[in-house]
Amino acid sequence: MLQLQNIEKVYRTDTVETLALRNINLQVDKGEFLSIMGPSGCGKSTLLNLMGLLDEPSKGKVVVDGKSTERLSDKQMAHFRNQSFGFIFQSYHLINDLKVLDNTELPLLYRSSASGQRKKLATEALEKVGLANRANHLPSQLSGGQKQRVAIARAIVGKPSIILADEPTGNLDSTMGHEIMDILLHLNQNEGTTIVMVTHDETMARRTHRLVRLFDGSQVQ
Numbered sequence: 001m002l003q004l005q006n007i008e009k010v011y012r013t014d015t016v017e018t019l020a021l022r023n024i025n026l027q028v029d030k031g032e033f034l035s036i037m038g039p040s041g042c043g044k045s046t047l048l049n050l051m052g053l054l055d056e057p058s059k060g061k062v063v064v065d066g067k068s069t070e071r072l073s074d075k076q077m078a079h080f081r082n083q084s085f086g087f088i089f090q091s092y093h094l095i096n097d098l099k100v101l102d103n104t105e106l107p108l109l110y111r112s113s114a115s116g117q118r119k120k121l122a123t124e125a126l127e128k129v130g131l132a133n134r135a136n137h138l139p140s141q142l143s144g145g146q147k148q149r150v151a152i153a154r155a156i157v158g159k160p161s162i163i164l165a166d167e168p169t170g171n172l173d174s175t176m177g178h179e180i181m182d183i184l185l186h187l188n189q190n191e192g193t194t195i196v197m198v199t200h201d202e203t204m205a206r207r208t209h210r211l212v213r214l215f216d217g218s219q220v221q
């Protein structure tokens, strides 16, 4: 489903060069729930961004569903990303002056769905995360766990085959963190959504199928 082949990522600024990832070979199978752990700065977010086609590797290939992505134009890449991936971030990334329902339907705006259809899909996604009764709230009127549930609804509204989550429970207490994990596990088990999750939390990682550890840009497990 998702393959990284001989990936290297170098960040260059005027003065420094950082080798953020070196020689990464990783395959994520359909239906798998994979977690990625490692110390701060070891390259976890960089890896996730490459998987989600938000950034390009300096060397190596990202293959999605058997298709190499290296020769896609920016437009094709954006289309592919919008169709295949749902993203969840530690700090939610909700738009503060949009209601919950409008935040949820954002990924559909890039597609040609009609407004009624978008509202219907967004409402269904909010039902899945137990937040249909907050559709008309603003993000500022929600708890952290509820904000993250909106972010999950937004990630799944377009029915992506892969969810990429960067520390989705990082800002939450353990009870709320486990609630978010329950929702992700449910999506994985019942809808077959493939999930890759970066986490700092061993207990969350233990609930997934497989753990990859990074250290200083290299895969160590």
Ligand SMILES: Nc1ncnc2c1ncn2[C@@H]1O[C@H](COP(=O)(O)OP(=O)(O)OP(=O)(O)O)[C@@H](O)[C@H]1O
Pocket (backbone or CB within 6 Å): 011, 012, 013, 018, 019, 020, 038, 039, 040, 041, 042, 043, 044, 045, 046, 047
């Ligand atoms: N845009 C950038 N420009 C230059 N260097 C970068 C950039 N993004 C990341 N880096 C560097 O690449 C390395 C890996 O960063 P990355 O964000 O992937 O780490 P991380 O494992 O996600 O850390 P954390 O757990 O703190 O989120 C770090 O040394 C970082 O300073």
Ligand SMILES: [Mg+2]
Pocket (backbone or CB within 6 Å): 044, 045, 046, 166
């Ligand atoms: Mg990170």
